[in-house]
Amino acid sequence: xxxxxxxxxxxxxxxxxxxxxxxxxxxxxxxxxxxxxxxxxxxxxxxxxxxxxxxxxxxxxxxxxxxxxxxxxxxxxxxxxxxxxxxxxxxxxxxxxxxxxxxxxxxxxxxxxxxxxxxxxxxxxxxxxxxxxxxxxxxxxxxxxxxxxxxxxxxxxxxxxxxxxxxxxxxxxxxxxxxxxxxxxxxxxxxxxxxxxxxxxxxxxxxxxxxxxx
Amino acid sequence: xxxxxxxxxxxxxxxxxxxxxxxxxxxxxxxxxxxxxxxxxxxxxxxxxxxxxxxxxxxxxxxxxxxxxxxxxxxxxxxxxxxxxxxxxxxxxxxxxxxxxxxxxxxxxxxxxxxxxxxxxxxxxxxxxxxxxxxxxxxxxxxxxxxxxxxxxxxxxxxxxxxxxxxxxxxxxxxxxxxxxxxxxxxxxxxxxxxxxxxxxxxxxxxxxxxxxx
Numbered sequence: 001x002x003x004x005x006x007x008x009x010x011x012x013x014x015x016x017x018x019x020x021x022x023x024x025x026x027x028x029x030x031x032x033x034x035x036x037x038x039x040x041x042x043x044x045x046x047x048x049x050x051x052x053x054x055x056x057x058x059x060x061x062x063x064x065x066x067x068x069x070x071x072x073x074x075x076x077x078x079x080x081x082x083x084x085x086x087x088x089x090x091x092x093x094x095x096x097x098x099x100x101x102x103x104x105x106x107x108x109x110x111x112x113x114x115x116x117x118x119x120x121x122x123x124x125x126x127x128x129x130x131x132x133x134x135x136x137x138x139x140x141x142x143x144x145x146x147x148x149x150x151x152x153x154x155x156x157x158x159x160x161x162x163x164x165x166x167x168x169x170x171x172x173x174x175x176x177x178x179x180x181x182x183x184x185x186x187x188x189x190x191x192x193x194x195x196x197x198x199x200x201x202x203x204x205x206x207x208x209x210x211x212x213x214x
Numbered sequence: 215x216x217x218x219x220x221x222x223x224x225x226x227x228x229x230x231x232x233x234x235x236x237x238x239x240x241x242x243x244x245x246x247x248x249x250x251x252x253x254x255x256x257x258x259x260x261x262x263x264x265x266x267x268x269x270x271x272x273x274x275x276x277x278x279x280x281x282x283x284x285x286x287x288x289x290x291x292x293x294x295x296x297x298x299x300x301x302x303x304x305x306x307x308x309x310x311x312x313x314x315x316x317x318x319x320x321x322x323x324x325x326x327x328x329x330x331x332x333x334x335x336x337x338x339x340x341x342x343x344x345x346x347x348x349x350x351x352x353x354x355x356x357x358x359x360x361x362x363x364x365x366x367x368x369x370x371x372x373x374x375x376x377x378x379x380x381x382x383x384x385x386x387x388x389x390x391x392x393x394x395x396x397x398x399x400x401x402x403x404x405x406x407x408x409x410x411x412x413x414x415x416x417x418x419x420x421x422x423x424x425x426x427x428x
Contacts, residue, residue, distance in 0.1 A: 026328060028242025111325050114240060149406075155391070155399045158384055159377050166376025177369070185369045192363075193407040 013051050015041050017065070020058055021104035029059055029108075029115040059112060060120045066105045067127035073098050074134060084142030085196055091135055092164055092190050096183050099168050106168050132157055142194060149195025160190055227265050229255050231279070234272055235318035243273055243322075243329040273326060274334045280319045281341035287312050288348060298356030299410055305349055306378055306404050310397050313382050320382050346371055356408060363409025374404055 019040040023032045034055055038045040052058035077094040079087060099106045113121060135157045142148030150156050164186055171182055233254040237246045248269055252259040266272035291308040293301060313320045327335060349371045356362030364370050378400055385396055 027244050030241050031244030151402055152391075152399050155396065156403065158380065159400065159403055162380025162383065163373050163377040166372065166380070169376065170372055177366075182369065185366050186373065188365055189370060189373050189407050192409050193403050195406050 009051070012041065012043060012047065016048055016051065016058070017062060018104075021062055021108050024059070024062075024112060025104040025107040029055075029112045034058075056115075056117060056120070059108075059115060060124075062105055063109055063112070063116065063120075063124050064127070066102065066109045067124060067131065069102075070095075070098055071127065071131055074131065078134075084138050084145060084147045085191065087138045088135075088142065088190065088194065089187050091138060092160070092187055093183050095161070095164050096167055096186060097179070099165055100171060100179055103168050106165070110165070132161065135160065139194065142196075147196060156194065160193065163193075164190070223265070226255065226257060226261060230262055230265065230272070231276060232318075235276055235322050238273070238276075238326060239318040239321040243269075243326045248272075270329075270331060270334070273322075273329060274338075276319060277323055277326070277330065277334075277338050278341070280316065280323045281338060281345065283316075284309075284312055285341065285345055288345065292348075298352050298359060298361045299405065301352045302349075302356065302404065302408065303401050305352060306374070306401055307397050309375070309378050310381055310400060311393070313379055314385060314393055317382050320379070324379070346375065349374065353408065356410075361410060370408065374407065377407075378404070 016037065020032070020037055023037060023040060032055070034048055035045050037058075038048050041048070048058075052061060074091065074094055077090050079090055082090075113124065116124060136153050139148060139150055139153045139156055143150050143153065167182060167186065171177075171179070177185075230251065234246070234251055237251060237254060246269070248262055249259050251272075252262050255262070262272075266275060288305065288308055291304050293304055296304075327338065330338060350367050353362060353364055353367045353370055357364050357367065381396060381400065385391075385393070391399075
């Protein structure tokens, strides 16, 4: 068992995850074989099975890590003391930054839920729900304190997540807009989508200027 | 050649398309074999090759039909004489209705661009661009006549399309909301997202009432 930990093993696992995410994003989970993956990583297939006893274990590991990472990144970015508009801004900015930096695992997470076993699917969906709840809480707080005008909090949360995850479908960092410019545009659209009123929008612009300056 | 047309052949082709879209949505294009597809349709593999000489021909046919159908449905739904807000409403409603009714081919279209040959990819992307241009024109008209407040027309068009196509990811018709209620919510969110001003929103609500009554 000693050989499964330590830096060599960790490097192999990390390389395996990266290669698997890229292969699955390119060809689909079912079309990828562990043999093909091993060749890509430059190890024997047996070495992979040490870390990921089945292909399904590997897929689950990718998806769980993706969601754990997303939730962790939001916990680190989440401002405790700010109002709903500023919290929504941080949520959107963190979500876009996280996904743009993880194009492959985002594709895997979005496309291969179909390939998870029922039990593991329910584990991954639990993590998704926990993450979406964070957004719903922000939206609900905004409705309660009059900052947002929203007809259906759950629907609006889904619409925002689809809209901002969609950035990775078309955005390439070498195009006419930088990721910062794209994010700024999506922040403005999100604020309008939640019916943030003009007064709130002014306050939010001021908060943002302070946030960027700080 | 006579046997490739006529009602039997057409039925087989239609059944093949439907079965292929379902199989690809479930397993991915690379994982699907023509043999598996033939078994699903209940014919010999040779019968499929008569209509679709290669698996790639079949995929291209699915994707082209999906985009042709979307563009046709919009041409039929597009109101010529109405203002930008009402045209935007028709665009969103048609887009959601079209995709909710074609869950499998929507998944194929969104996930399998990666599997098209370069030349065919460029054909499908041309159709996408033509469709997106329709939305960009509505948004630009709305900016010009003061109905919409939009910072970047191209980005806003992408955001709207991602948001409204995303409905099929989570929407199931037997859940708490009907497709009409979901559409109504998305129309409101879209109007806010494009910064339709209050006056415009009132006019738009009136137009909609007339449209539904008419």
